[in-house]
Amino acid sequence: MRSPVTILIGLLILIPSLSHAQKRWGGSRVNRLINRFFNDTTSAAEKSFRVYPTLGYSPETGVEPGASALWLFRAKGDSTNRLSEVQTFAFFTFKAQYGLWIDNAIYGDQDKWFFLGRSRIQRFPLLYYGIGDQTSGDHPAVVDANYILLRQRVLRKIKPNLFLGPEIDFQHLFSVAFNQPEEGLHHPLPTGSDGTTNLGFGAALVYDNRHNVLNVRKGWFAELSYLGYHPSLASDYSFSSINLDVRGFHPHKKNNVIAWQVVGNFMKGEVPFNQMAMVGGEMMMRGYYQGRYRDKNMLAAQVEYRMLPFAFSKRWGATIFAGTATVAPQVKAFKLDRTQLAGGAGLRYLLFPKKDIFLRLDVGFTREGPGFYFFTGEAF
Secondary structure, eight states, X not given: OOOTTHHHHHHHHTHHHHHHHHHHHTTOHHHHHHHHHHSOOSOTTSOEEEEEEEEEEETTTXXXXXXXXXXXXXXXXXXXXXXXXXXXXXXXXXXXXXXXXXXXXXXXXXXXXXXXXXXXXXXXXXXXXXXXXXXXXXXOEEEEEEEEEEEEEEEEEEETTEEEEEEEEEEEEEEEEEEOOSSSOOOOOOTTTTOEEEEEEEEEEEEEOOSBTTSOSSEEEEEEEEEEEOGGGTOSSOEEEEEEEEEEEEEETTTEEEEEEEEEEEEEEOOOGGGSEEEOSSSSSTTSOXXXXXXXXXXXXXXXEEESSOTTOSSEEEEEEEEEEEEESSGGGOOGGGOEEEEEEEEEEEEETTTTEEEEEEEEEETTEEEEEEEESOOO
16 A cells, blocks of 8 residues: 655654754755745735655555645635645656646635546556455455546536536546456456546536635535446446535534545446445545445445644644445445444644645554555545
């Protein structure tokens, strides 16, 4: 499992030392760079841009140097507009593997437009455990492939906090090498195992009264969307999906927040394995490898208690979280006794005080072991 945290753990530990160094170095260039990174001097309406290093490791790739960048801004520089964010994460390995991730939540002036999406361009091995809720975690296949994902919603405000608009999803898996495990049984080759290209069109209805996507103190987010894929629309397979995502954020005491999320993915047709509903990852069911369990349908939920920051600190905080999820080939086949559980805790550092943005380092625990995650902003 990729863990891009090694440098950043050390970076967080060194913050007190860097603050002391600032006093020693006075007005030096190093001091100015440190101060710019760790102290947000821009106003709430001004743009902010930060780049910071990452260093990960996984058995499939070895060492992964990389960098993350975060761009924050408000439409027309107006502090009454919502905070928009664009996040990027890029990495490479010494085995000629690479990846570029981009996530965006961009609000127009007075919320007239809302652009919500994510992009992935990578050559990175994916672990494949099979399909269903009873797959073994001992001997996964390793799928070495190039992968492109471009998903974007272009939403127009129809009422305050309510948006409607088209959604497009393009996914291309190519140059695939499906490597069966050296030990244990071989996996039956799934749909799309030799590569697949699918272009889906649909629509999304979104209710969103959040004012800071990266750290929601109070509000609601709900999305209901539909996507259809068909060979007549440049897809290799014919299938469709209905997706539901509901989140609530409730303040508790001065700085604390109780946050929860419920997600449902429901698919029909001939779905390629790389586009099935998946359990795991950096957002839902932290601790499980993304795709540890996969199928046409998924139900998942999580709850998190956030202390942002601690009552005794201006910059440091923490969270505790728990989640549950299950997959099934059909909606009527969901079984509660096959539900998976995950939970964990995280450390937070307030990177942008005036914009209320935290760095998060999470450790998720499952029955199969821990997973580590380092990102800007909360998981949901």
